[in-house]
Amino acid sequence: MTLIAEDVFLLLVDDNSGKPIVDSTKFPRVLAGGLVLELAMNGSVRITVKGEQVKDGRLVVSGPPPPDPLLARAHALIGSQGNPMKPQKAIEKLQKNLHKEIGFRLAQQGFVTERHDKILGLFPTTSWPAQDATRKNWARQWIGSSIIDGTTPTPEISALISLVSAIDAVPKVLPGVDKKMAKARAKQIAEGEWASAAVRKAVQDVNAAVMAAVMLPIIVSTSSS
Template structure:
């Protein structure tokens, strides 16, 4: 099974350079957000609503842990918190080293190659140039079909599009598409009826959490 986070990695990393096409604040955090969304889509976690004992907008365990070890780790983190966390807290906790972990998973499958280098001969850096672009090409084809042609996407494509919309990166994946129209269509898909009510709430809350998680480090960096 390919995770939503892995699909995002493939479409957000340049096939030739192996570098992300979005900035270093957005990239790891959208991967973390995708893990939370995947757990919600699988029914393993859910986001609380108003009127519950637990405060509104908190992540709680609602099903058994998935078999995938990465998802299981996120599930365990959510389940062992003393106070049910908000999606933003989970994203901030998980995003560190996540791109490296997902890159290694994809490298083991032969989708990318791990390339180690040093900037100015001093600072280590890792890139992930493509090795097998079959999955990436399939993803971009269906994202293009949904965004440009207006077709109804599969749930897995809708999930990827919703995460791209959250970080305003659809035009990065489809650079030839009209930016304004693509952004509007991606938002429509993210808010669409492609999943049940619980998952739609997860999409909304994860997208909102990503917006905050991206803006806060950017403000801190500009003020330093």
């Protein structure tokens, strides 16, 4: 069974070129957001609320680690902090080289081919062209059904839509759709009643953290130039 982060990877990588269809700032951070969101959805972590001993909006462990090694590592990172982290900080820590790890896993599963090249014969680069698009087509079909046809998405599809929406990539996943309509419907789904109150808070906070994490390198780059 693929992870949410793996499905996000498949949706955001071009089948032919094997390159992400979003920029290099957004790509690894939305994958990290997928790990955190999946941990929240399965009850392994939660985000604190006002009135607790820990400040609100912090990630804390609330259940055992999942068996998957990527999720287990994210769970361990969240649990190892003396001062519980905000989701944005967890995403920043988890995103380093994450796209390469997920690409390798998906290549091992036969969904993509991992291809190594060099730009100008000097600079190494990796791409992941599609090998078996069945899983990606399944996810895209259900996302399209939810956004275009108005069907009720499953929690898993809702989570995918919320993450893709957080980096404003819904029109890239569903090329040709009315962008304004698609963005509005995706936001409606992300904020919908498809999960418990605790998970809805996690969706809200993780998506906000992804957006903030994406903007931070841009702000830093702008201020230093």
